[in-house]
Amino acid sequence: MRPDLAGLSPYGAPRIDVPVILNVNENPFAPAPEVAEDIARAVQAAATGLNRYPDRDFPELREQLAAYLAVESGVELGPEQIWAGNGSNEVLLHVLQAYGGAGRTMLTATPSYSMYPEYARDTQTAFVTVDRADDFTVDLDATRAAMTEHRPAVLVLASPNNPTGTALATEDLLALLEHARTTGPADTPTGPDDADTPTATVVVIDEAYGEFRREGTPSALELLADHPHLAVARTMSKAFGMAGLRLGYLAAARELVDHLRVVRLPYHLSAITQAAALAALSHRDSLMGQVKLLRDERDALVDHLRGRGLEVADSDANFVMFGRFEDRHAVWDSLVSRGVLIREVGPQGMLRVSVGTPEENDRFRAALEEVLS
Structure with a gap:
């Protein structure tokens, strides 16, 4: 085994058999019967051709994902993006x-998604972090300074951020995108008289x-047209309630997408996955x-927790970070004993x-009320 991997444990959230599972930000609503039936029919049809490899570049799925984004965000994109x-x-x-690899750096702002350092580790990319501000927004000055110092090949920022729920302000993103135009790794000189050429951070x-x-x-999709070094990642796991489908996607300039096509494994999206995703997108x-209901429930949850005198981060996600507790594990454990599983993650006490x-x-x-009392 690679020495840098020796002794490490695989990623995973706790899985405990309790009645209320609220720890991994899933959509709590199962697909409606008509959705499940359409997915089953699509998978059955795809199964008749499983002796053949699927389309490597899945153009129909890319077209339908672009059509969805046009409705959801008002941004028109071509399937090649x-x-x-x-x-x-x-x-x-x-x-x-x-874009990463040995000798290159990935930068992010913490606290953030715990898988980011694993992406860097697995690709042998150096991983550098900068602290977020006290309100969990991105510290613009500190982040730009880190970009100048470390010249990251990739800057990854979650918005809404996990685990805090904080969204990135458009003016801050624009400032970072402008700064990123020349903060990427320098091109290697091709001759003794050639100077390093600055590149953009993705x-x-x-x-x-x-x-x-x-x-x-x-x-951030609204900024793609003017920023070829920007990419926006989305998923069908959360809002679509399709965590078990395993379908994530990204929107970017065609040139950036073509770079990703170079490194993907052949036929990495099965015919079954493509068929099921297309059926889900038709609904x-x-x-x-369901998204509006979950937004309303989130806002009500924020109000309730603040009404109990707790610190609650503003959330644009389908989760809420709250605290602070002297012994958060004791609170977590007491909730589990009452049949409610949440996540012990984020800054101390939250x-x-x-x-x-x-x-x-x-x-x-109700369970939290008993614990706090």
Whole structure:
């Protein structure tokens, strides 16, 4: 085994058999019967051709993902600007495979998604972090200074951020994109008289929870046209309620997408995955109808927790980070004993709860009330 991997444990959130599971930011609503039936029919049809390899570049799926983004965010993109993989995890790994590697650096702002350092580790990319501000927004000055110092090949920022739920302000993203035009790794000189040529840092905005953003919070997709070094990652796991499907995707300039096609494994999206994703996308209106309910439940949860005197981070996601507790593990453990599983993650003293069904949220509030009392 590689020495840098020896002794490490695989990533994973706790899996405990309790009635209310609110720890991994899943959509709590199972697909409606008509959605499940259409997916089953599509998979059955695909199964008749499983002796053949699937289309490596899945143009129909890319076209339908672009059509969905046009409705969801108002941004028109061509299918050649879309890429997809086995969850947004694989898509972000493709980015690191294409732009990272030995001698290159990935930068992010913490606290943030715990898989980011693993993408860097697995591609032998140096991993550098900068602290977020006290309100969990991106510290613009500190981030730009780190970009200047470390010349990262890739800057990854989650918006809404996991585990805090914080969205990145458009003016801050624009400032970072402008700074990133010349902060990438220098081109290697081809001759003794050649000077280093500055390159751009690839800026990836991870919008896994983008559909849950509050009214008036724009998507980074709106900035793609003027920023060829920007990529925006999305997923069908959260808002679509398709975590078990494993379909994540990314929107970017065609040239950037073509770079990702170089590093992907052949036939990395199975015919079954492509068929199921297309069937789910055909129901996007009804599936997205659940998003408003979850937003409303999130906002009610924020108000309730603040009403109990707790510190609660503003959230544009389908989860809420709250605290602070002297012994957060004791609170987490007490909730588990009452049949409610949330996540012990984020800054010291903080916990994160996913937004569940109205009934699940009521059970969480009742259990927390008992713990706090």
